Amino acid sequence: MDTQSRIERALHATLSAHEVAGAPHRLVAAIRHAVFPGGARIRPHLCIAVALACGDDDPGLATAAAASLELMHCASLVHDDLPCFDNAATRRGRPSVQAAYGEPLAVLTGDALIVMAFQILAAAAGKSPARLAPLMSTIAAGTGMPFGIVAGQAWECEPKVNLSDYQRAKTGALFAAATAAGAQAAGADPARWRTLGERLGEAYQIADDIRDVMADPDVLGKPIGQDASLGRPSAAHQLGLTGAIEHFEGLVAGAMESIPNCAGAPRLRALVKMESERLVPKAWCEDAARRVPA
Amino acid sequence: MDTQSRIERALHATLSAHEVAGAPHRLVAAIRHAVFPGGARIRPHLCIAVALACGDDDPGLATAAAASLELMHCASLVHDDLPCFDNAATRRGRPSVQAAYGEPLAVLTGDALIVMAFQILAAAAGKSPARLAPLMSTIAAGTGMPFGIVAGQAWECEPKVNLSDYQRAKTGALFAAATAAGAQAAGADPARWRTLGERLGEAYQIADDIRDVMADPDVLGKPIGQDASLGRPSAAHQLGLTGAIEHFEGLVAGAMESIPNCAGAPRLRALVKMESERLVPKAWCEDAARRVPA
Numbered sequence: 001m002d003t004q005s006r007i008e009r010a011l012h013a014t015l016s017a018h019e020v021a022g023a024p025h026r027l028v029a030a031i032r033h034a035v036f037p038g039g040a041r042i043r044p045h046l047c048i049a050v051a052l053a054c055g056d057d058d059p060g061l062a063t064a065a066a067a068s069l070e071l072m073h074c075a076s077l078v079h080d081d082l083p084c085f086d087n088a089a090t091r092r093g094r095p096s097v098q099a100a101y102g103e104p105l106a107v108l109t110g111d112a113l114i115v116m117a118f119q120i121l122a123a124a125a126g127k128s129p130a131r132l133a134p135l136m137s138t139i140a141a142g143t144g145m146p147f148g149i150v151a152g153q154a155w156e157c158e159p160k161v162n163l164s165d166y167q168r169a170k171t172g173a174l175f176a177a178a179t180a181a182g183a184q185a186a187g188a189d190p191a192r193w194r195t196l197g198e199r200l201g202e203a204y205q206i207a208d209d210i211r212d213v214m215a216d217p218d219v220l221g222k223p224i225g226q227d228a229s230l231g232r233p234s235a236a237h238q239l240g241l242t243g244a245i246e247h248f249e250g251l252v253a254g255a256m257e258s259i260p261n262c263a264g265a266p267r268l269r270a271l272v273k274m275e276s277e278r279l280v281p282k283a284w285c286e287d288a289a290r291r292v293p294a
Numbered sequence: 295m296d297t298q299s300r301i302e303r304a305l306h307a308t309l310s311a312h313e314v315a316g317a318p319h320r321l322v323a324a325i326r327h328a329v330f331p332g333g334a335r336i337r338p339h340l341c342i343a344v345a346l347a348c349g350d351d352d353p354g355l356a357t358a359a360a361a362s363l364e365l366m367h368c369a370s371l372v373h374d375d376l377p378c379f380d381n382a383a384t385r386r387g388r389p390s391v392q393a394a395y396g397e398p399l400a401v402l403t404g405d406a407l408i409v410m411a412f413q414i415l416a417a418a419a420g421k422s423p424a425r426l427a428p429l430m431s432t433i434a435a436g437t438g439m440p441f442g443i444v445a446g447q448a449w450e451c452e453p454k455v456n457l458s459d460y461q462r463a464k465t466g467a468l469f470a471a472a473t474a475a476g477a478q479a480a481g482a483d484p485a486r487w488r489t490l491g492e493r494l495g496e497a498y499q500i501a502d503d504i505r506d507v508m509a510d511p512d513v514l515g516k517p518i519g520q521d522a523s524l525g526r527p528s529a530a531h532q533l534g535l536t537g538a539i540e541h542f543e544g545l546v547a548g549a550m551e552s553i554p555n556c557a558g559a560p561r562l563r564a565l566v567k568m569e570s571e572r573l574v575p576k577a578w579c580e581d582a583a584r585r586v587p588a
Contacts, residue, residue: 022440023439024452026451026452031439085398085401105451107373107376115444118430119438122428125426125427132426133416137416140409144406146312148409153402157318
């Protein structure tokens with residue numbers, strides 16, 4: 001089965017297991033809205049690519065880890081869109097959960113997705129029970145306190161913020177968890193794979209800052225210019241647009257270099273290259289060079 | 295070590311592990327505010343009492359399960375107090391998290407606590423790794439979809455609500471998880487212990503409805519009359535005050551009867567008796583009989 005199918009089937013199966021008689025209907029619908037149709041599913045793709053590179057000897061566990069990461073990501077998007085944060089009306093080109101179902105159900109959707117992210121791990125640990133605790137710890141560390149995406153979002157509530165700390169937690173943490181979890185799900189040492197995730201995560205956040213300035217809102221699926229209007233730390237504003245693009249390219253190159261020598265390395269390098277071009281199209285780099293004085 | 299110390303030490307240790315350099319300070323403070331000082335810690339007490347009754351052969355895991363349940367409970371209180379739900383200014387006689395730290399940090403506090411509840415389980419599973427997955431599943435089922443406390447809260451967003459479904463999820467689920475988890479942490483069959491938790495949970499929710507009508511707000515630590523003003527389903531309104539008290543007493547008696555014959559049974563019965571008298575003092579029963587025509 002191809003990776004995309006592994007991810008989508010696992011997400012469908014997890015949600016379906018909770019869509020039973022006696023469940024509150026509107027929360028069921030809000031959760032499905034939060035997860036389907038998805039975005040690029042880049043974290044689960046990365047997790048499974050690393051698991052494959054490490055032999056993928058327990059595919060069920062690797063798929064569960066990938067889906068778990070995606071559910072955490074979806075939870076964070078739903079909570080980030082709440083009125084008290086971005087107050088976003090759209091997400092992935094559709095109404096955000098809070099716009100479609102209201103604020104109370106958006107809060108509960110995020111909560112339920114975080115719980116579900118752990119449920120899917122527990123349900124898949126039958127073949128390799130000893131891998132469950134370290135896998136949970138990795139995904140929890142990428143999500144919660146002190147350095148996960150929840151902590152990253154909390155930096156927006158602090159009077160003083162270090163941009164690098166903020167970005168490492170806000171986006172980098174779950175990417176680092178994705179590569180580490182992919183290795184752990186396949187019984188491999190996660191330490192060798194963490195740098196790849198960290199660099200990609202930082203690159204992804206910077207790409208997000210660049211996209212917030214450069215992208216067509218129809219392509220982005222959400223409004224542009226939010227960082228500036230919400231006073232959020234942004235590499236595009238701190239480094240300038242050309243500086244941010246250069247930094248992005250340096251991080252992608254560093255991510256490629258960090259991939260350990262193994263059978264799956266070419267596939268992973270191709271994934272990183274494709275994803276980086278999707279995030280920051282070459283055309284933008286030329287456009288930025290024209291728009292902004294070097 | 296007595297049960298109270300086991301619970302408080304485990305909660306302190308978990309929070310301290312996240313209070314490190316580089317963590318966002320205000321979220322650290324908000325999380326601590328949500329967990330300390332605690333309420334009655336009834337769910338963790340119940341969990342450990344059942345573990346003890348089952349032999350408590352892995353006390354570290356039972357304590358972690360107890361603390362996990364309490365962190366889930368604290369998370370749900372913080373989110374329930376949000377402006378989009380109860381908009382509560384006080385909780386446990388102090389400002390609620392949202393009143394003290396604002397809405398964004400209250401959302402993130404709940405999220406971080408849910409993640410932490412799983413982290414504490416993963417960290418304690420070293421001695422009995424095979425118990426981790428079922429324990430996680432039990433606590434997750436008590437918390438998330440389709441029948442956990444998050445689902446219970448979501449019933450408040452549905453156009454039609456069955457009072458019993460609502461109460462079973464909103465409160466009963468985490469009590470049932472507490473007794474089942476206590477058994478599982480000690481390697482025992484959780485099925486024999488679930489009825490105790492279910493009955494106590496239902497009793498607790500009804501006691502909460504009764505207290506919302508009867509209690510002194512200074513004693514309760516939060517405003518009274520919220521159920522009526524928020525239009526929330528309430529047994530005290532549906533059955534009348536004396537009817538609700540009778541139902542409460544029936545459930546407590548049923549909970550006592552459900553306790554399996556074992557060495558720890560007398561201790562558990564004493565705990566249930568003490569807790570029921572704390573929740574609905576005998577004086578209220580007499581008062582209710584005077585206030586409301588039978």
